[in-house]
Amino acid sequence: MSMLVEISSLTKRYIGTSALSDITLEVPEGHIMGLLGPNGSGKTTLMKILAGLVSPTSGSVLVDGMVPGVRTKAIVSFLPDVNHLDRWMSVGEAGDFYADFYHDFDRKRFEELLAIMRLTAGQKIGSLSRGMVEKARLSLVFSRRARLYILDEPFGGLDPLARTQVLDALVANFRADCSMILSTQMVADVERFFDDVVFLDNGRVVLAGEAEDLRTRRGASIEDIYREVYGHVEAR
Amino acid sequence: MEFDDRAPIYTQIMDLIKRQIAVGELKVGQQLPSVRDLAQQVVVNPNTVQKAYLELEREGYVATQRGMGTFVSGDRGTVDLMRQGLARDIVATYVAGMRSLGYGPEEVAAMAAETARKEKK
Numbered sequence: 359m360s361m362l363v364e365i366s367s368l369t370k371r372y373i374g375t376s377a378l379s380d381i382t383l384e385v386p387e388g389h390i391m392g393l394l395g396p397n398g399s400g401k402t403t404l405m406k407i408l409a410g411l412v413s414p415t416s417g418s419v420l421v422d423g424m425v426p427g428v429r430t431k432a433i434v435s436f437l438p439d440v441n442h443l444d445r446w447m448s449v450g451e452a453g454d455f456y457a458d459f460y461h462d463f464d465r466k467r468f469e470e471l472l473a474i475m476r477l478t479a480g481q482k483i484g485s486l487s488r489g490m491v492e493k494a495r496l497s498l499v500f501s502r503r504a505r506l507y508i509l510d511e512p513f514g515g516l517d518p519l520a521r522t523q524v525l526d527a528l529v530a531n532f533r534a535d536c537s538m539i540l541s542t543q544m545v546a547d548v549e550r551f552f553d554d555v556v557f558l559d560n561g562r563v564v565l566a567g568e569a570e571d572l573r574t575r576r577g578a579s580i581e582d583i584y585r586e587v588y589g590h591v592e593a594r
Numbered sequence: 595m596e597f598d599d600r601a602p603i604y605t606q607i608m609d610l611i612k613r614q615i616a617v618g619e620l621k622v623g624q625q626l627p628s629v630r631d632l633a634q635q636v637v638v639n640p641n642t643v644q645k646a647y648l649e650l651e652r653e654g655y656v657a658t659q660r661g662m663g664t665f666v667s668g669d670r671g672t673v674d675l676m677r678q679g680l681a682r683d684i685v686a687t688y689v690a691g692m693r694s695l696g697y698g699p700e701e702v703a704a705m706a707a708e709t710a711r712k713e714k715k
Contacts, residue, residue, distance in 0.1 A: 390639055522637075529634050550603050551639045570602040570642070579599035 359386045362506055362537040363408065368417035370403055370561075377403040378561040381417070385506075388534045390551050392569070392580070393541040395558035396588055401541040402439055404558070405508050408539065409436040422505055432461065435504035439511045441491055443483045449494050450479030456498050467531075468501035474527050475520075488515035496524055500531050509540040513547065521547060549580040557587050595636040603638055607646035612655060615666055616676040626656060626664040 363385035370378040378400045385391050393401050406412040407419055410426035421430040443452050449472065457463045472479065475493040483491060492515040499507065513521050521544075528551065532538065542548050549555075549569065557565040565572075565587055569580055576583060597606050614620040626632070629647060633640040647664050650656045655676075657667040692702045 388641065390641075525637060526634070529637060529640065532640060534640075546599070549599055550597060550637075550642070553639060553641050570604060570645070573600065573602050577600060582600065 359388075361385065362387045362422055363539070364418075364420040365408075366418045368404075368407070368419055369415050370400075370407065370412065371415045376561055378407075378414075381561075381563055383556055383563060383566060385537050385539060385554070387537055389553040390532070390538045390540070392545075392548065392552035392555040393539055393558065394545060394555060394580075394584060395541075398560075399558040400561040401558055402510055403561075405436070405510050405539065405541065406438075408506070409434055409508055411436075433505040435460075435499045435502040435507045437495060437499045437507075437509040437512055439514070441495065443491065443495060443498075445482070445484035447483050448479065449477055449481050449483065449486075449497075452483065452494065452498060453479065453501070456501065460502050462503040464501050464503055467503075468497060471497035471500055471527060474523060476523075489517060489520050492516055493520060493524065496527070500527060503536075505536050507536065507538040507540075509538065511541055511543070513542055513544050525551070545581040545584050546579070552580065555580055557584070559588065597636075597638070604642050604646040604649065607632075607636070607638075607643060608650055611646070611650060612676060613680065615655060615668075615673060616680050618673070620666050622666050622668055622670070622673060624666050626666070628663065 361384045363383075365381055365383050368378055368381040369376070381400075381404065393404065395401055403412060407414055408421060408426060410428075410431050419426055422433060424430050426434075447455070453463075453465065453468050456468075457465060469479075472494075475497055477486075477490060477494055477497065481490075481494075483494065486494065492512075496509075496512060499509065512524065516524060525548070528538075540548070552569040555565075555567065555569050555572065556563055565583070572578075572580065572583060578586070595610070597603050611620065611626065620626065626647070627635065629640050629643045633643045636643075647656065647658070651658055651664070654667065656664050658664045688706065689702055692705070697705070
């Protein structure tokens with residue numbers, strides 16, 4: 359199995375603090391990896407490094423064999439944890455913007471996704487509720503035929519029904535030649551989509567493995583294991 | 595479909611398909627849904643469905659014909675054996691439950707027979 363992401367001894371230090379310490383992990387092509395951990399455990403920093411937005415202090419990071427940069431941005435579709443769309447734009451204009459930026463943007467797919475998410479191209483981003491903005495962002499990110507999808511808290515502002523729509527879209531869109539890394543606090547809702555899970559705490563990998571293997575060996579759900587690993591820290 | 599997240603999901607998908615074969619919902623020679631379709635239907639990772647199909651094939655319940663799809667293999671005899679296997683599991687659960695209440699073998703059999711007769715009426 360070929361590895362789409364290879365991370366070796368990755369460390370990221372900000373002045374005075376260490377965000378990531380000695381991270382080593384791989385994501386095989388065709389796999390969905392869940393990146394789990396409480397706030398401040400390093401998930402967002404790790405995802406930003408893979409998206410080419412933050413540079414590592416030391417260690418090596420390869421995405422499809424390349425160091426994150428301009429070339430990897432063309433094959434990585436990243437959903438940041440905060441809204442990255444301008445309020446004055448309409449949903450359709452955001453699609454035009456993406457189409458200009460990314461050669462792998464599929465307009466037909468975008469229209470299909472908007473229909474699934476019950477959005478229309480004319481709606482202004484500024485007039486949408488938080489959940490609708492979230493769905494517009496996800497439609498844009500999934501409309502790219504990328505090799506690697508990196509989704510930072512994709513279910514944050516969504517009600518249960520919208521979450522189901524997004525999960526359906528996620529399964530329908532997933533291809534064997536791409537991989538996905540997603541971080542979430544809603545472990546119970548999403549755990550059956552994970553091939554692999556990585557638990558981060560204080561910038562370190564505290565547990566990693568195949569989801570089905572962990573369930574078999576521990577006789578517990580990934581959510582149960584989450585509670586066990588983080589003790590008093592509640593899964594929300 | 596409801597899964598128990600404390601157990602591997604692929605074994606639960608295998609059980610679901612075995613059951614469908616045993617009761618005749620899936621017939622010998624019939625094609626299983628594609629991996630992608632079943633994944634969308636039960637809303638799980640397609641790789642998990644793929645793993646369930648591979649294991650079912652390894653255990654001889656289905657066969658994959660390249661480029662064609664996955665089909666139920668075996669014959670009437672093996673399907674009957676599967677149905678009997680499932681029945682034995684159900685009986686074992688019933689008997690264990692009755693034993694835990696202190697009933698002996700004759701009462702266990704008599705109460706099952708009585709309930710079955712009532713159902714029939």
